[in-house]
Amino acid sequence: MLTRRPRRNRKSEGIRSMVKETILTVDDFIFPLFLIEGENHKEEVVSMPGIYRYTLDLLMNEIGECLDLGIKSFCLFPSLGDDKKDSMATEGHNPEGLYQVALSSIKEKYPEAVLMTDVAMDPYSSDGHDGIVRDGEIINDETLEVLGKMALAQAKAGADIIGPSDMMDGRIGYIREVLDDNGYTDVSIMSYSAKYASAFYGPFRDALDSAPKFGDKKTYQMDPANVKEALIEAELDFVEGADFLMVKPALSYLDVIKTLSENFDIPITAYNVSGEYAMLKAAAQNGWLENDKTMMEMLLSIKRAGASAILTYFAKEAAVLLKK
Numbered sequence: 001m002l003t004r005r006p007r008r009n010r011k012s013e014g015i016r017s018m019v020k021e022t023i024l025t026v027d028d029f030i031f032p033l034f035l036i037e038g039e040n041h042k043e044e045v046v047s048m049p050g051i052y053r054y055t056l057d058l059l060m061n062e063i064g065e066c067l068d069l070g071i072k073s074f075c076l077f078p079s080l081g082d083d084k085k086d087s088m089a090t091e092g093h094n095p096e097g098l099y100q101v102a103l104s105s106i107k108e109k110y111p112e113a114v115l116m117t118d119v120a121m122d123p124y125s126s127d128g129h130d131g132i133v134r135d136g137e138i139i140n141d142e143t144l145e146v147l148g149k150m151a152l153a154q155a156k157a158g159a160d161i162i163g164p165s166d167m168m169d170g171r172i173g174y175i176r177e178v179l180d181d182n183g184y185t186d187v188s189i190m191s192y193s194a195k196y197a198s199a200f201y202g203p204f205r206d207a208l209d210s211a212p213k214f215g216d217k218k219t220y221q222m223d224p225a226n227v228k229e230a231l232i233e234a235e236l237d238f239v240e241g242a243d244f245l246m247v248k249p250a251l252s253y254l255d256v257i258k259t260l261s262e263n264f265d266i267p268i269t270a271y272n273v274s275g276e277y278a279m280l281k282a283a284a285q286n287g288w289l290e291n292d293k294t295m296m297e298m299l300l301s302i303k304r305a306g307a308s309a310i311l312t313y314f315a316k317e318a319a320v321l322l323k324k
């Protein structure tokens with residue numbers, strides 16, 4: 001005799017929705033957006049169908065549409081020409097630079113939008129690395145000064161959340177101090193705490209043309225084999241003042257998301273990265289996977305693992321579906 005029949009709780013849509021443990025909403029999304037110089041121009045990222053690089057005027061329209069769909073949070077990434085890049089990523093803290101001007105213009109037009117930034121040298125670095133390069137090495141402590149300047153310029157331009165993505169040691173404490181010393185105690189920090197040296201970033205580097213000019217990022221980004229190390233990274237970022245701890249990528253690292261969410265009482269977020277987006281788009285274009293259902297299952301799994309917010313290129317598509 002079968003007394004326990006779990007199928008009873010799946011017998012109708014009504015009961016299934018009653019026992020549902022995880023519910024995905026538009027509030028969960030942070031939409032990463034790519035910004036380029038110029039006017040009235042947008043170009044699709046070849047390896048990310050449906051995702052565009054926008055000039056600021058068109059980006060404004062895109063943000064307006066997203067706000068109408070209920071997406072409240074955005075993370076901006078700049079794509080710069082080589083003429084704007086140097087070994088010290090100087091353009092990254094230029095108050096008149098593309099990025100800072102975009103932040104303040106967006107804030108002015110849409111004060112309700114939550115703007116998250118990217119702090120790392122790579123979009124502005126002629127070396128394509130996240131830190132200062134000397135004799136082929138990435139120099140940690142001197143890089144902190146550059147990151148501090150970037151974070152401060154972004155805070156001055158109106159950023160709500162600073163997102164250090166560089167994986168230098170000590171940068172959260174350093175940035176927190178710079179922000180606080182300058183009166184930006186209310187500006188939050190979402191730390192890319194467990195950022196892995198992953199092959200899933202390929203399409204993003206196409207989008208920003210920011211691939212490293214030599215070597216790889218394994219001396220600062222984490223080894224995909226490690227999870228205990230993620231606890232150390234997260235603990236340091238927590239102690240240094242991070243408001244959110246992020247895991248990146250998401251889908252191959254659901255165990256890391258879960259481990260951090262069980263061990264820390266501040267929000268854990270996850271970055272559903274470009275390669276994860278591209279994989280589904282490629283399969284869907286071939287008719288091998290059903291786009292909408294697979295997308296929702298991916299996003300749901302990231303939330304189920306313990307993420308309270310998800311940076312995802314699917315944000316707009318998923319918001320349209322959720323609205324139906």
Ligand SMILES: NCC(=O)CCC(=O)O
Binds near residue numbers: 118200202203205
């Ligand atoms: N610092 C931001 C990223 O590296 C994003 C990676 C991706 O979407 O692949």
Ligand SMILES: [Mg+2]
Binds near residue numbers: 167168169236
């Ligand atoms: Mg760290």
